[in-house]
Amino acid sequence: MNLLKKITKFPTLYGILSVIFMWQLLSLALQSNVLPTPFKAITSFITLFPTILYKHILVSIYRIALALSISLLLGISLGMACGLYPTLDKLLSPITYILYPLPKVAFLPLFMIFMGIGDASKVTLMVSIIIFQVLIAVRDGIKEIPLELFQSMKTLGLTPIQLYKHLVVPAMLPKLFSAIRISLGICISALFFAENFATSYGIGYLIMNAWSMVEYPKMFAGIIGLSLLGLILFKLVDLLETKCCPWLKK
Template sequence: MKHTLFTYVGAAAILFFLWQMVSLALDLPIVPSPCKVLLCLHQIFSSTLAVHTFFSLGRIAAGLFFAVCIGYPFGIFMGYTNIADRMFAPFVYLLYPVPKIALLPIFMLLAGVGEISKILMIFLIIVFQVVIAVRDAVRSIPQETYIPLLSLGASPFAIFHHILWPASLPKFITAVRVAMATAISVLFFTETFGSQHGLGCFIMDAWLRVNYLEMYAGIVVLSLLGLSLFSLLDLLEARFCRWQYK
């Protein structure tokens, strides 16, 4: 844990050093020094940025929650049952490659420009990756693995707890980790439409007001939000997938 924290601090220090060098070399208002940005962040976070961060985090959490609640059991069902896989795989393969951002105008027309359309976008980005990753993880389990439990008359819950859950969890976490980066990027884009709160709204508003210090402060917070989510996934993986670290 200490080693990981040290590497993050070291990487941040290198990035801030490079940022400072670019700021000094260009000497333009559009690239302020990181010290000025951090000072601005300290001044406005509690009064302004905290609210926008809360809204963005809430949208990500809601989209992720629904994607996991629907995608994970559906992936288990498709991976464990061949009939279900043959029935639903064509729909998943047809819908998954569609760029979700292209559907945003449709969602806004149907659900408005409020919270539903934004959460739905995040949900769609994550859910298909979860379904495919979990299904593939379950399908890769050798059939011989089930024989001891089935011969002992194990219940479906016992099979899930002892076989399906540990086999699918690593790929499930990886799928969420990969989808999270795209979800944050799309969230920034969706928050520029019809939003009064959210980091995307805050950053674009600061840009239009030519307030580059606040704009960069919002970008730093958005990056830290992504880092926090990735770190949380790493902690969950280390906690529930301990066999991978042996």
């Protein structure tokens, strides 16, 4: 019971140490250069980070941040419009349900033809993934608001801005943060794939380039960087949710 309390007190540290422990066991069992020990990979990460690794990570962060900003701006706007206006929802929902399940990665060649091989096509790929998650989450969060609450707010004489601030936004925020978490995982995977084409910067490029050059410690240094990037982004989302949704605290 005491051990369980300590684990729950430092869950991130527990998760990291558990992964390193399993990684070490697997590396000892396989005895292959393809899977270096955690010590070699972490040493490689520490050595490469100040020289080249940080540049690749910063480029990937830039692409993710830009895609997320565009997706939130468009997705929240469309989601709120669909949630508040049923007629608009009837027009957009059929299109959303057709486009949302499609594997967006398949459209990367098309994006590259029309938008070039630079950041635009990679960012567009991520936007095409995130925007539908955000739109549906925001729309569903607003639709779950009982009609009686809208009527009560109007009876109290609240202005449209106050209605959004005290009812609409708090109702859709928890679902929005859940959508962002799910989207980030898929988004990072899509970015890894996109950064293997016509680019010389990005964490995906570094990993696959190291693999092709048979530099496995460098490859795992990139994987560690990608993992830390995902962990930091998830923790930031958790922190924002705690600040924006204090009523969710247990």
